[in-house]
Amino acid sequence: MDQRRAEPDRNNSINPVSLYGEFTLTDNRKVRCAVSLTERDLIVQRLTSAPVGRSKVVLSLKDCVGCRAYLEDDNADPAAYFAAHFYPLRRRWVSSGVSRQRAEQCFRLAALQDPRANLEEAEKWARAVRERAARQQSLRRNGVLMSTLSRPSRMMLLVNPQSGQGQALTLYNNHIQRMLNEAGVTHTLVITERQNHARELVKEADLSQWDALVIMSGDGLLFEVINGLLERPDWAEAVRTPLGILPGGSGNALAASVHHYSGASLVSTEELLVSCGFLLCQGLVAHMDLVSIQLSSGPRLFSFLSMAWGFVADVDIESEKYRHVGAARFTVGTLVRLASLRVYKGKLAYLPASEDDHSEDEGSGNNMARHCNGQASSVAPSGDSPRQNTFHNSCHSNNSHKVRRTESTCKALGGPPDSLLPPLDQPLPSDWVVVTEEDFVLMLAMYQSHLAEDLLAAPHATSDDGVIHLFYVRAGISRAALLKLFLAMEKGAHLATNCQHLVHAKVRALRLEPHSPKGIITVDGEVVDYGPVQAEVHRGLARLITG
Template sequence: MEGGGHTILWPLEGSFKLYKQRGEPCRIRIDENGLTVTSDGSEGRTEVIKASDMVGCVCMKAPPEEIKSHSAYFTIFSYPLNMKKKRKRLALCFQVDHNDSFEENYGIACKWKAAVYHAVRKYGITEPQIDHSKKLLILINPNSGPGKARQVFRRQVAGVLGEGEVKYEVLVTERANHAHEIVRSLDLTTYSGIVILSGDGLLYEVYNGLLQRSDWEEAIQFPVGIIPGGSGNGLARSIAHWLSEPYHANPVLVSTLNIVYGHLSPMDLVLFETADRKRILSFLSVGFGIISDIDIESERLRIIGESRFAVWAVARVANLRKYHARISFKRVTPSHSTTTSRVKPVLERSQTVQEERRESHEHILKSRSVELQGDEVCESFLEQSCSVNMVDAQELPVRNSLIRNEAGQQSEESQSNGTDRSGFTIPPLDQPVPDDWETMEDNFVMVYTCYHSHISTDVFLAPDARPDDGCMWMISLGSTTPKSTIARLLLGIDGSHLNLPGVEIIQVSALRIEPLCAKGCLTVDGEVVPWAPMQCEVLAKRGRIMTR
């Protein structure tokens, strides 16, 4: 977001007509509470749009054919909650015609633009924030999920970023591990953050590319953002749940607004050590058994999106598998569990200030606001006098600016030869677990550990999990778990599954998995890893995720 180079007058008040409004002008004021719009009609209604619901402002001039071609205009974009608790786009276009000179009117419009961004930055977003003066690198996987990520960007994401004047550069990945290769040699100082428009798999590539760098301890703290575009969107769903945002109504919009605001929330990461002494960085989950089997085996149905999980669950329950394994873990008791540094917000909508009744934006500003649909932009009636960075994802090649020097790349490759244990505090895999760990051995139907509330849009695995609670949430189903319980769990992982007999959830800070049978499917963040011993521990609050 940019506020322009104009002096900020604060608070700011004035009287302006809404575009094509008849009658008297509205009185508007912007301050720490947001934007207050008071109509001068007989009822004199007042509407307050919170600073945290506004995203940006654009200044424009009238085309020559307009009667008042000396007029300037400023449009304020916001996404308040409507009566149904859904985010609805609201664009209010105000006409400035106080003076006979366009330049003077335009100067007034620019002062309002500066005030809008001041309100959003200082009162709508808490610190820390991304560096808004730099551009974002947006990575798009065109083959993720149903294969519509590129269209999602053009139709749903680019317009919102444009309204917030967010600078960005788009790169469309061309092959598996392309993102991994890019971030290993990326000049991070060029960007304010990396945004993923894909499923969770592309973020897995990004984090493990950052892990391969010589400066990995700093690199893994680089700001990241996620916009759902795949068949598994666990992180995006979990963030929305934590923020109490109405995700299901419009998942892409809710997630894109996180990117526009760019508040940086701490997020736990998990560092793995494999049997061949390689390291893996994880942000979502690890597990084996029926959930992992469903996730991987249903890949052939990815074209139907997240519905593939439910379809394949039926087949797996009918043909149940069990896996002999030994699980060791360090339990986290509630008294030692770290708490989130940010209170979960209460979701409130911008309200109409009126003693007798409370009404929606649509009622008060009906036929006075500019309601743009889809890809429509204000140019349909006004000529913009500012430029918004819009980039076609199809036209962007891999730029040279993404690549660091060769020497740096060689040093990063040398540390990934399987001998590096930096970052670990737990003993190596070939040594016994510490005395304060617990161990269980069984023919497991499932052992699945997640670090967030959701592992996909509709799989609410750990209801009490938070992004920075300092622990992993391990759920296990032992050999004696009835098929009826397993079926009920898979068909309704909505929080109530924790009350089913035989279902146990444990908070842990470190975990060791030792397979004791020949075959199995072990996954980290939904990606298959070798069916062999591995262990991990939490890197508390080492990641930074973009949120509201």
């Protein structure tokens, strides 16, 4: 074929070609291709008819995780090679949805007899692909992107080999190791050996060696890591270390949330792992809210996902015995608990989020410094629930109730001070809403979108909206109605059921006082001491590798 006819129009103002070349495929030297690189795409056009197949492939650079140039070990071969690695969204065979699937393009460059000259040309292509792919990632953030990880990145990858069905290491070997290598990410694999092992490691680690800490497990391991970071003397800097999540457990709520924030359609199991691995390789970093949890005993805890009491907490913990069935354990646990539905007595109160909070915290990604100086934390809600509008007329400034501490006290406590919470044994401020009902089926506080892979509990939540999404279900709901709620939650449609027993409010802080003598309270799926508990959101305190 005439090369002049194959060469694309370089003057296309919409997507002009910046590099053009003709190479053979690495795995079949009989196939010659015209390769064009634009600002947005890598375009591969076959110039030979054998073997029969698709003649043209267009791969979007926003789906590219890496590109490398190399020489083979064979000294007699003067050719150089470059390989580009993509994970585009493609339609699944078994359903109408789409998921990320690996696509690789490898080319052989042998125009010259000098291997070094061929390698130089291959490196020029690889560098150009990487640079344009990085620009595409930044462009599609549209001003939302906070930062990107440095390239090449150095990650500590913590894996719990016992999480989920005990398949975390196998999943790492089958998927993640190759993806990180393709993206040029240097990583050190750390296998946790016991409970709180990760917490101890990050408390003592030299964090300057790492660009990110990545957790491949269920949500419990990330809970350890976050609290370990906030127990360090240098917590204010340590908590800014970007955190990555790869699903390796049975719940995988944060991994499902990160996937959801990327705008992709629902996936599960290994497809979710590939999606989160792709986002990790891109290295885009956003802020993430953390919620401080005060118990009547022991030090504060910091939570990234949820706090639960009643039905949800019971199912989470009681379903541990079904861990061998993976994510289905929650379905089994739900059906078992529905068969003997419990009612829990207690008192619930909360500080509603209001539109006034948004102007206070506009553009604040660095409110840790204000926390340490004793300033008030402030949040920005993303709209109000109709159920809480009646409370906003009574809301007023909470300045008289703020907790003011010196910088030295702030550092000693580990983490920013709580500015909205009085001590647990003291009355609440007058602008808090007290729920009069004392009989509950459940209380659930969410600050990510997903409660599990298949439970979209807070569909409008984002990682840094500064809001706790509070849900509670009053006693009197039937088993059938409660089951209907959880089935609707699979698609985030539970609020649209208009269930009279379900209440949703966006809040900045809350307090729960259980009156039932026995019960379970969980924070990020971990059991905490049963008794009075209160919580406050700290907007954008942590960093999350997300889409």
